[in-house]
Amino acid sequence: MASVERRSDDLAAGRLQTDEAGSRSQAVLASDQPAGRRLTESRGVEDHLAGDRSAKARRAITLLIVLLAMAFLASIMLGVANASVPAVIRLILGIEDGAASLRDRIIILDIRLPRALLGLLVGSALAVSGALMQGLFRNPLADPALVGVSSGAALGAVTMIVLGHALMPWLPPALSLLALPLAAFLGGLASTLLLYRIATSGQVTSVATMLLAGIALGALSSAATGLLVFIADDRQLRDITFWTLGSLAGATWQKVAIAAPVILVALGISSILARGLNALTLGEAAAFHMGFSVQRLKIGAILCVAAATGAAVATSGAIGFIGIVVPHLLRLVIGPDNRYLLPASALLGAALLLGADMISRLVAAPAELPIGIITALAGAPVFLAILIRGRGRLGL
């Protein structure tokens, strides 16, 4: 409601000022005074311009930092088991008063803390991957889970689980732990590259082709995964089930240590791509005209998406819709400028996934609801809303 009012105000203001500007340019016409000269001469023009959402975006990012801190604390403090966080902190600081048991310490430090950290990393990786893919495809419907990148990454991981030992028996156990996320990364990379090649012809990326190709690639990956499930033994099957459901339940410090560097590097690189992705919104030719190397931009974005999605899928399975919901909600508030959208997506994605994880732990306690159910329940309606509202504009 408020935004509708604001918009009509802007419209009225725009009309008024157009009339003013009209009479000004009449004068320009009459005297044949070159209008272009004013660009450098009128640096005195007041900087009170409507349409600048950067201050709002910075406020939103500050708020999101607070929100994420709260979500993080809550996910450490809340749980099925009764464990006292203050007591554990006192224990760590050495001012132990005997209230914190060893059990509390294990629950907080070895179960909830790595789980919260992994949720934070995975949530930000998925949300930023979504925002990057949407910038790359110039389309708000792109999402790593939806268009088969996540299933490609899962296929990579499952291949490593089932065939890893047979293919590379010489690999020491410590390295095979690293081989898993690497396989997920390669699976995600192959899917992203393939999808981009199929959906883009000339300079135009077709939405319909992208979504349909995503479905086909996802089905292909699932079929291959099914084949591997068929030949897998019992222990491997248990591992595989984990990928297809998606959950933070298996979080360990080891997984945090594997995911953190990959995801943090991908997030860092994505922030360098922000200005180029903004320019890419105007089209590949315009981005090139504005001095960006479009090829490097695309490769950078694809590598970031594959690395972040691969690391997220390798450690917590395929969790959908975070990548589509988070950037969409943020665009409504702070606008589509990637310089703000990417960091804000990382923060909100992390906070949302921690929230979803808390719901999945608490709503059916002591059992755990798969987190993918919660993200899909929240995400699918948002996806449909974008689709219905943008039917004409997106050329579907």
Added chain:
Amino acid sequence: MSMDLLVRDLGVTLGGATILSGTGFTAKAGALTAIIGPSGCGKTTTLKALSGEIAYRGSIRLRGQEVSSLSPLALARMRAVLPQASLLAFPFTVREVVAMGLQAAGGRAGEDGRLIAAALEAVDLGGFAGRFYGELSGGEQQRAQLARALCQIEAAGQEHALPFLFLDEPVSSLDIRHQLSIMQLARAHARKGGGVVAVMHDLNLTAMFADNIVMMRAGRVEAEGTPDAVMTDPLLGRLFGCALRVGAVPPPPIPFVLPQTAIEP
């Protein structure tokens, strides 16, 4: 070092079809060069080659340097481009689109709101900063894009000289008042030493504003020269395949209006 844009023996092949061959002309710094010709004659392809977007044979030297050898960033500091039409997938405001020009070319001017305001004023979009780009009319979008290109020129700085401005049908969807003011803006840029290459369809506006006209037909340059030298009955007739007569007035009951009448000599 020449300050001009020299095109020599330019050839372009796209998808196996030869679009341009043996094209050559000179666009001087400080002058407005218009490219005219029938649809499909290779005007836009020529502009794409000049921009460095597509591979070409022959030579395009911009201020002494071969266009194909320059990096995207180096090119962005030597020329800004106004494309024909741009659709936006995301809801950017007009201000944010124009501000992208300041992020271009290495962004040397910073993000100065006054430059954005001045660029919007220059294209007569003073009150439009807060509007969404997608809600503008085609002509308004075109002018917003021009404001973005003007901001890129500011961002490029003036290391060597004022950058060139390449315009692909800059006035095609504008009303007559804005056609005149945009062409004046382009000419003013040229007068300051920038140099302008514009693909044009309107022959009267071309005659009015161009210092140099390049006539193209079937991927070749048919003629090149000042308006009074090349705007002749035989050349125009050959170019467009219809019997045009320069300076002829239609028979009495039919009214006719020339843009020239809006500006006092």
